[in-house]
Amino acid sequence: MFGLARRAGAIVANSTRRMVFQPAPLQVTSLRLKSNVDSQIRKLADTEDGLEGADLLNFRALENSDSWLTRKVFSEIAGYDSIPDPKVMVAGLVACRRLNDYALAIRFIENIHHKAQGFDKNLWAYIQQEITPAMQELGISSLEEMGYEKPEKEVVDVFDMKYIIVIVLKEAGRFNL
Amino acid sequence: GNRDVVGYGINGRLNYLDSTEFPYPSLRFAENTPDVMALREEEKQCWSTLSIEQKKALYRASFCNNFAELRAPTGHWKDYLTSFLILMSITLSISLYMNEYGLPYMPKTFNKEWEMEVQRRKLLLGN
Numbered sequence: 001m002f003g004l005a006r007r008a009g010a011i012v013a014n015s016t017r018r019m020v021f022q023p024a025p026l027q028v029t030s031l032r033l034k035s036n037v038d039s040q041i042r043k044l045a046d047t048e049d050g051l052e053g054a055d056l057l058n059f060r061a062l063e064n065s066d067s068w069l070t071r072k073v074f075s076e077i078a079g080y081d082s083i084p085d086p087k088v089m090v091a092g093l094v095a096c097r098r099l100n101d102y103a104l105a106i107r108f109i110e111n112i113h114h115k116a117q118g119f120d121k122n123l124w125a126y127i128q129q130e131i132t133p134a135m136q137e138l139g140i141s142s143l144e145e146m147g148y149e150k151p152e153k154e155v156v157d158v159f160d161m162k163y164i165i166v167i168v169l170k171e172a173g174r175f176n177l
Numbered sequence: 178g179n180r181d182v183v184g185y186g187i188n189g190r191l192n193y194l195d196s197t198e199f200p201y202p203s204l205r206f207a208e209n210t211p212d213v214m215a216l217r218e219e220e221k222q223c224w225s226t227l228s229i230e231q232k233k234a235l236y237r238a239s240f241c242n243n244f245a246e247l248r249a250p251t252g253h254w255k256d257y258l259t260s261f262l263i264l265m266s267i268t269l270s271i272s273l274y275m276n277e278y279g280l281p282y283m284p285k286t287f288n289k290e291w292e293m294e295v296q297r298r299k300l301l302l303g304n
Contacts, residue, residue, distance in 0.1 A: 071184030071201045078200055100221045102232060103239035104201070110244040111200045139225030146232060151246040 086130035207238040
């Protein structure tokens with residue numbers, strides 16, 4: 001009785017051992033094949049330091065862009081659900097420098113800062129880290145230096161009721177109501 | 178006014194609007210006065226020679242509010258809360274007045290002692 005149980009247990013253990021250990025070598029070779037194919041595709045495709053897809057398109061578009069096109073690219077970046085690669089950001093800042101538009105560069109950085117707050121606590125620190133060399137080279141001061149991390153002046157919301165009441169009364173006074 | 182057109186903007190028209198979703202409007206905010214033109218000439222040189230005040234002036238010439246000001250809390254919730262509370266208090270007072278004086282009397286059977294007497298008689302009849 002016990003002999004049978006022991007033999008059955010041994011059979012089960014052997015079969016499970018085979019099931020556990022056999023697939024591993026197959027997995028390793030399949031991964032190696034996959035990476036080979038990927039690297040070949042990458043050599044054939046149009047890449048620039050590992051940028052892909054939308055990042056690459058924006059990078060290329062910012063190279064010789066005029067004011068209209070840089071703003072178009074920036075607003076597209078603002079619309080994506082992700083943050084661009086730091087190389088794309090640096091290309092954007094260089095495009096701003098070429099257009100002699102400092103305010104646009106600050107606006108771009110502020111936009112990315114606003115987006116980064118929603119992702120991860122460390123993301124903005126990482127992005128700043130990647131960008132500060134380029135910013136120092138171009139002479140752009142960071143948001144902290146300019147004091148734009150906090151609100152500076154009071155926001156005047158034109159649609160507040162008190163302003164509308166004033167405007168209505170003024171208009172009524174004009175018609176001698 | 179005499180403002181630069183700089184791009185497509187938010188909807189293709191020549192409006193200015195500050196927004197966190199559409200940060201690049203089609204016009205600059207300030208008009209091209211001689212002060213602004215002087216700043217633009219200095220902008221063409223190296224930016225590290227500009228002072229912080231000049232940089233801030235450049236930003237305010239192109240944009241009205243920065244992102245921190247757009248994201249700042251407005252305090253409109255106080256408006257909404259006060260109006261809600263005022264209206265609720267008015268309706269509550271009206272309903273109390275109507276319950277006390279306006280509506281007709283409740284029938285006799287809603288009296289607690291009446292109901293207790295009814296239950297007592299039921300039990301007596303049952304047993």
